[in-house]
Amino acid sequence: MLAKRSLRTAGCRSSNAVAPARLTTSRRPLDVVCASNAKFFVGGNWKCNGSVASVRTLVDELNSGSVPSGVEVVCAPPFIYIDYVMQHLDKDKYQLSAQNCWISGNGAYTGEVSAEQLHDFGVPWVILGHSERRSLCGESNATVAKKTAHALAAGLGVIACVGETLDQRNSGSMFQVLDGQMQALVDEVKDWSKVVIAYEPVWAIGTGVVATPEQAQEVHAYLRQFCQSKLGFGVTDTLRIIYGGSVNDANCKELALMEDIDGFLVGGASLKGSSFVTICNAAGPKARR
Numbered sequence: 001m002l003a004k005r006s007l008r009t010a011g012c013r014s015s016n017a018v019a020p021a022r023l024t025t026s027r028r029p030l031d032v033v034c035a036s037n038a039k040f041f042v043g044g045n046w047k048c049n050g051s052v053a054s055v056r057t058l059v060d061e062l063n064s065g066s067v068p069s070g071v072e073v074v075c076a077p078p079f080i081y082i083d084y085v086m087q088h089l090d091k092d093k094y095q096l097s098a099q100n101c102w103i104s105g106n107g108a109y110t111g112e113v114s115a116e117q118l119h120d121f122g123v124p125w126v127i128l129g130h131s132e133r134r135s136l137c138g139e140s141n142a143t144v145a146k147k148t149a150h151a152l153a154a155g156l157g158v159i160a161c162v163g164e165t166l167d168q169r170n171s172g173s174m175f176q177v178l179d180g181q182m183q184a185l186v187d188e189v190k191d192w193s194k195v196v197i198a199y200e201p202v203w204a205i206g207t208g209v210v211a212t213p214e215q216a217q218e219v220h221a222y223l224r225q226f227c228q229s230k231l232g233f234g235v236t237d238t239l240r241i242i243y244g245g246s247v248n249d250a251n252c253k254e255l256a257l258m259e260d261i262d263g264f265l266v267g268g269a270s271l272k273g274s275s276f277v278t279i280c281n282a283a284g285p286k287a288r289r
């Protein structure tokens with residue numbers, strides 16, 4: 001494990017929020033590290049939501065919204081709607097992402113979509129290691145890391161997700177869990193220039209219990225220092241570490257102010273065009289031309 005620091009866990013935003021229990025560790029404060037110099041990054045993970053009609057409406061809403069050119073915005077529809085979204089979403093504002101891909105190339109893998117196929121079809125990004133795939137589909141750290149390396153080799157950019165459960169946070173194993181998830185990636189990934197790390201605490205996903213800006217900042221700084229110690233400043237200078245978990249149009253600005261938050265991965269609020277566009281505009285001075 002890396003440096004030691006204390007965790008502040010009070011102050012969740014939702015009235016029906018269940019705040020993760022307070023805990024302290026004997027961690028030392030982290031060295032100050034610089035936040036990423038790359039563009040602010042906002043991803044919309046539509047998950048397994050939508051219909052032909054609702055996707056059409058969402059695409060229209062997104063196209064009518066104004067997004068700063070200094071923010072990189074990526075939308076991740078379910079596979080079945082990618083073609084429609086590719087045809088109709090404004091490419092000047094939005095890029096496309098898949099939500100998953102297979103661990104290797106084309107072959108006898110019924111029901112899967114390969115990174116090579118995504119690249120061939122013109123999809124530049126893929127989300128890998130989302131906690132829903134880890135918990136519901138049994139994807140291990142090693143699987144996620146191998147998928148990431150394969151997708152990068154196939155030419156995709158990867159939004160690689162990490163994050164702890166509430167039990168792990170409360171029992172004090174959060175940093176070990178994050179270390180394990182990150183180390184697996186460090187072991188497999190050779191070129192980090194097309195990797196975005198999404199810190200998504202599982203207890204904040206779809207719960208309305210957003211991490212406080214301080215909670216998110218603390219983990220982002222930890223992850224950045226982890227990468228700095230393993231990969232060097234050359235990588236962390238441009239590595240985006242984005243936050244996901246109950247981000248919405250009301251809480252995004254406050255989170256975006258934190259030094260080490262380089263963007264967001266948005267679930268529920270990405271299904272409403274106006275909310276997602278507001279989140280894309282939360283970068284403030286972090287939006288780089």
Ligand SMILES: O=C(CO)COP(=O)(O)O
Pocket residue numbers: 045130200204205206207208244245246247265266267268269
């Ligand atoms: O899982 C998420 C994005 O990948 C976050 O989902 P919510 O924004 O709905 O909490």
